[in-house]
Amino acid sequence: MNGRLTPPSAERRVIALGGGDREKFLQGLVTNDIRKLAEGPIHAALLTPQGKYLADFFLVPDGDRILIDVARSLADDLLKRLALYRLRADVEIVPTDLAVACGLGPAPEGAFADPRAEALGWRMIGPADSLPPSGRVDWDALRVEHLIPESGIELQPGESYILEWGFEQMGSVDFRKGCYVGQEVTARMKHKTELKKGMARVEIDGRAAPGTAITAEGRAVGRLFTASGGRALAHLRYDRAGGEMRAGEAVIRWDGTRGI
Numbered sequence: 001m002n003g004r005l006t007p008p009s010a011e012r013r014v015i016a017l018g019g020g021d022r023e024k025f026l027q028g029l030v031t032n033d034i035r036k037l038a039e040g041p042i043h044a045a046l047l048t049p050q051g052k053y054l055a056d057f058f059l060v061p062d063g064d065r066i067l068i069d070v071a072r073s074l075a076d077d078l079l080k081r082l083a084l085y086r087l088r089a090d091v092e093i094v095p096t097d098l099a100v101a102c103g104l105g106p107a108p109e110g111a112f113a114d115p116r117a118e119a120l121g122w123r124m125i126g127p128a129d130s131l132p133p134s135g136r137v138d139w140d141a142l143r144v145e146h147l148i149p150e151s152g153i154e155l156q157p158g159e160s161y162i163l164e165w166g167f168e169q170m171g172s173v174d175f176r177k178g179c180y181v182g183q184e185v186t187a188r189m190k191h192k193t194e195l196k197k198g199m200a201r202v203e204i205d206g207r208a209a210p211g212t213a214i215t216a217e218g219r220a221v222g223r224l225f226t227a228s229g230g231r232a233l234a235h236l237r238y239d240r241a242g243g244e245m246r247a248g249e250a251v252i253r254w255d256g257t258r259g260i
Contacts, residue, residue: 042058043072069100084153138228145231163195206251207227
């Protein structure tokens, strides 16, 4: 089962945040510490007050503004939510025509390392006609290998909890920064509970569509998501996973690898 060769930059939009309150504004909203932008781009998420995922994105310092690199499918809702939270803050929220490129190997001038994992290579933002080609890479295989979830596949707005999908391991949530939307639930999951379900890498023999339920001996175990090269990302109940499992007609086996 081969993954997609379409680069993960193909369906992205870039939003620009300007104004004197831009950093303070974001600091009270997103999961990562905006002060880290002094060192370079970061990855973060916006959550519901109940701690559920709404969108994840890259935040990129760009002079007197911050660029937000987000999945195209989530961009309109993100724009609306940012406008809703803005109130009287000195913040300008502007959609742009900028594009995104990504690739492996030596980074071109103006690119930055993907902050989620070194193996994911580089990203670059700029006018579409100025960006280098991303090249032919099996991005799904890369994500499965390094347990990286993707917007709209593993990460579902209003449903997913980011700690179940590896955001701590990706450096995309900061537990010392202070309050942000959804912080209380996220902190409670971190400090007061043991996660009994979450992301895992599994072996897959056969084909099954993303979202297919995984079962074992008639009991629900989880769901299958991105598959490539005989392996896949899944969301499992760890206490029920083991042995031979099924996702439709596909056989699933778990070696204990977790993404949390």
